[in-house]
Amino acid sequence: MKTQSRQRFASITGVALVGVLALSACGSDNNAAAPGNGAANAADCPTGTLNGEGSSAQKNAIEQAISDFQATCSGATINYNPTGSGAGIKQFIAGQVNFAGSDSALKDVAKAGSPSIEQADADKTCGSPAWNLPMVTGPIAVAYNVKGVDKLIMTPSVTAKIFNGVITTWNDPAIAAINPGATLPAEAIKVFFRSDESGTTENFTKYLHAAAAADWAADPAKKWSGKGEGKEKSAGVANAVKSTEGGITYAEWSYAKDNKLGIAQIDNGAGPVELTGEAVGKAVAVATQSGTGNNIKLQLDYATKEAGAYPILLVTYEIVCSKAKDPAKATLVKAFLKSFAAADEQAKLQAIGYAPLPSAVQTKVASAIEALS
Amino acid sequence: MTTIDLASDARPNAGRPDAPGPNLGLGLEHRSRGRAVRNQLARIVMWTAFAIAMVPLAWILWSVISKGGAMLLDSHWWTNSQRGITNRVVGGGAVHAIQGTLMQGLVTAVIAVPIGVMTAIYLVEYGRGRLATAVSFMVDILTGIPSIVAALFIYALWVTTFGFQRVAFAVVLALVLLMIPVVVRSTEEMLKLVPNELREGAFALGVPRWKTVVRVVLPTAFSGIITGVLLGLARVMGETAPLLILGPYTKNIATNLFGGLMPTLPTMINQDRTEVLQPAVDRVWGAAATLILLILILNLAGRLIAHFGRPKT
Numbered sequence: 042m043k044t045q046s047r048q049r050f051a052s053i054t055g056v057a058l059v060g061v062l063a064l065s066a067c068g069s070d071n072n073a074a075a076p077g078n079g080a081a082n083a084a085d086c087p088t089g090t091l092n093g094e095g096s097s098a099q100k101n102a103i104e105q106a107i108s109d110f111q112a113t114c115s116g117a118t119i120n121y122n123p124t125g126s127g128a129g130i131k132q133f134i135a136g137q138v139n140f141a142g143s144d145s146a147l148k149d150v151a152k153a154g155s156p157s158i159e160q161a162d163a164d165k166t167c168g169s170p171a172w173n174l175p176m177v178t179g180p181i182a183v184a185y186n187v188k189g190v191d192k193l194i195m196t197p198s199v200t201a202k203i204f205n206g207v208i209t210t211w212n213d214p215a216i217a218a219i220n221p222g223a224t225l226p227a228e229a230i231k232v233f234f235r236s237d238e239s240g241t242t243e244n245f246t247k248y249l250h251a252a253a254a255a256d257w258a259a260d261p262a263k264k265w266s267g268k269g270e271g272k273e274k275s276a277g278v279a280n281a282v283k284s285t286e287g288g289i290t291y292a293e294w295s296y297a298k299d300n301k302l303g304i305a306q307i308d309n310g311a312g313p314v315e316l317t318g319e320a321v322g323k324a325v326a327v328a329t330q331s332g333t334g335n336n337i338k339l340q341l342d343y344a345t346k347e348a349g350a351y352p353i354l355l356v357t358y359e360i361v362c363s364k365a366k367d368p369a370k371a372t373l374v375k376a377f378l379k380s381f382a383a384a385d386e387q388a389k390l391q392a393i394g395y396a397p398l399p400s401a402v403q404t405k406v407a408s409a410i411e412a413l414s
Numbered sequence: 415m416t417t418i419d420l421a422s423d424a425r426p427n428a429g430r431p432d433a434p435g436p437n438l439g440l441g442l443e444h445r446s447r448g449r450a451v452r453n454q455l456a457r458i459v460m461w462t463a464f465a466i467a468m469v470p471l472a473w474i475l476w477s478v479i480s481k482g483g484a485m486l487l488d489s490h491w492w493t494n495s496q497r498g499i500t501n502r503v504v505g506g507g508a509v510h511a512i513q514g515t516l517m518q519g520l521v522t523a524v525i526a527v528p529i530g531v532m533t534a535i536y537l538v539e540y541g542r543g544r545l546a547t548a549v550s551f552m553v554d555i556l557t558g559i560p561s562i563v564a565a566l567f568i569y570a571l572w573v574t575t576f577g578f579q580r581v582a583f584a585v586v587l588a589l590v591l592l593m594i595p596v597v598v599r600s601t602e603e604m605l606k607l608v609p610n611e612l613r614e615g616a617f618a619l620g621v622p623r624w625k626t627v628v629r630v631v632l633p634t635a636f637s638g639i640i641t642g643v644l645l646g647l648a649r650v651m652g653e654t655a656p657l658l659i660l661g662p663y664t665k666n667i668a669t670n671l672f673g674g675l676m677p678t679l680p681t682m683i684n685q686d687r688t689e690v691l692q693p694a695v696d697r698v699w700g701a702a703a704t705l706i707l708l709i710l711i712l713n714l715a716g717r718l719i720a721h722f723g724r725p726k727t
């Protein structure tokens with residue numbers, strides 16, 4: 042009996058091991074349509090693995106950048122987990138990741154009820170200053186679904202009133218006044234908001250607070266303070282508007298585009314501006330820099346009256362150590378960020394709902410990346 | 415089925431006072447009709463409950479297979495990883511995640527099974543008095559630990575206290591915590607089923623206790639133990655909380671348990687679950703179907719071993 046059971050056990054273990062080995066033997070990481078892109082420069086192509094974590098708003102952009110970088114440098118592996126800006130910063134400070142993605146730069150002041158300062162903690166983990174490098178801008182679309190209305194113009198005040206429930210029907214005189222010629226139906230406006238805590242909500246309410254302070258009194262926050270019905274994540278609000286006649290929400294540009302929703306033009310006082318990469322670039326160009334040297338923290342001017350600038354947007358950063366403890370990782374970080382910030386890569390990202398950095402910021406970021414070591 | 419002729423049949427219990435026997439003029443056939451009605455009622459309630467329980471099960475299976483089944487038919491699904499694939503592109507496979515899930519499951523079993531089986535042997539064959547009660551009580555507590563608590567415990571130990579990186583082995587440790595009680599309980603049940611006469615027979619021949627356990631008790635309970643192990647394995651392989659906390663996802667094939675990230679099927683599902691673009695949505699369903707399939711195979715293997723591996727006594 043003993044030998045029998047021993048044999049049985051051996052055969053079971055054998056089958057399991059063979060199964061795992063068989064899978065690992067024929068598994069392949071090579072998904073390239075054409076083998077190799079040829080002229081990969083060895084100097085620009087370090088090998089190794091980087092782990093990053095953070096903002097989900099930049100997930101699509103960074104995955105595209107990773108895919109392109111790895112296609113050129115087959116020996117490099119970059120992992121990015123979109124767990125949210127807050128989680129990304131925490132893991133960066135805990136030394137668990139090589140870089141963090143965040144919708145807002147590291148804060149220089151302590152949050153209420155917490156003794157720790159993000160920037161100081163990150164510097165301490167790095168053993169050198171941690172730098173915030175703006176990498177892509179994610180415009181936030183005011184997306185709607187109203188039959189027969191292809192073009193909708195919004196002012197900050199009307200937007201604020203719709204999202205805090207003061208204006209409740211589509212044919213309200215306030216909307217009609219700024220949309221001459223549009224046939225607005227007499228149906229109720231159904232507002233959808235992000236029920237989870239989100240950088241998108243924070244930036245959208247920052248805009249409302251800055252551009253329409255009289256109509257939006259609540260302080261900007263990751264948690265929604267207006268009216269409406271909550272849905273989880275960008276996909277949730279976008280889906281809700283898609284399936285609800287008379288619905289309106291705020292969401293990253295890519296979600297509005299992918300769901301084929303109507304996108305409002307924003308009139309900050311200098312005429313209606315359609316959401317385009319160029320219009321977003323203009324708004325980023327007028328932002329002021331609050332960081333020092335190569336630590337590039339942008340202060341957006343949401344109330345800007347710059348002609349042709351689309352003002353509702355968020356800038357997402359990559360947070361890195363200026364002097365990495367491991368030189369091999371530093372080379373890899375440098376090479377990856379260089380390819381991410383390159384003009385042709387940035388132009389590519391516009392097709393998937395991001396706006397490229399304006400050239401002035403791009404130059405600054407490029408010189409900061411060069412200074413990484 | 416036999417409702418009509420209840421009153422007149424001669425069944426073994428017809429002589430019992432409350433059984434519907436031959437008519438004694440006591441109104442018994444009337445009473446038996448009431449019983450028949452109740453019997454039917456109970457039958458209807460039972461079948462309805464069964465049908466209600468089956469609805470969500472069939473629904474889940476149907477929606478997962480109809481939406482993700484097609485992915486499994488693509489040969490690349492079983493040979494390629496997701497490296498370099500974005501949510502806009504069709505292609506790539508799940509081999510990296512399948513391999514990660516199997517590897518973590520296997521290593522978990524290698525650690526948890528000996529500990530679990532030995533504990534069960536102690537409890538059934540040796541354990542008397544306070545220590546045994548305490549161990550049994552601890553196993554009960556372990557059984558009740560939510561997976562997220564096990565995950566946070568390992569996180570606190572591995573990352574916060576020791577300052578290590580999050581690696582696959584930390585996930586394995588959390589899964590071990592979840593698997594041990596399952597193995598202990600199922601093995602304990604199997605060992606208790608071994609007839610005492612076998613043990614007494616061995617003792618009577620002067621066989622020492624440890625030899626009795628190794629040569630008589632364990633082989634008799636072997637197939638049951640293996641079934642329990644496989645069911646426990648199926649449970650931990652579908653576990654998600656430890657993976658979310660300790661095992662970040664990667665699109666690349668990874669085989670190192672002690673360095674770097676290791677992808678698994680649950681984290682692959684989580685990574686793309688909020689996507690709206692079709693290629694990514696298809697992959698989420700595909701990964702879900704694959705996970706169900708893996709666990710189904712494990713469960714079937716468990717049942718087969720239980721069926722064919724029964725000792726011939």
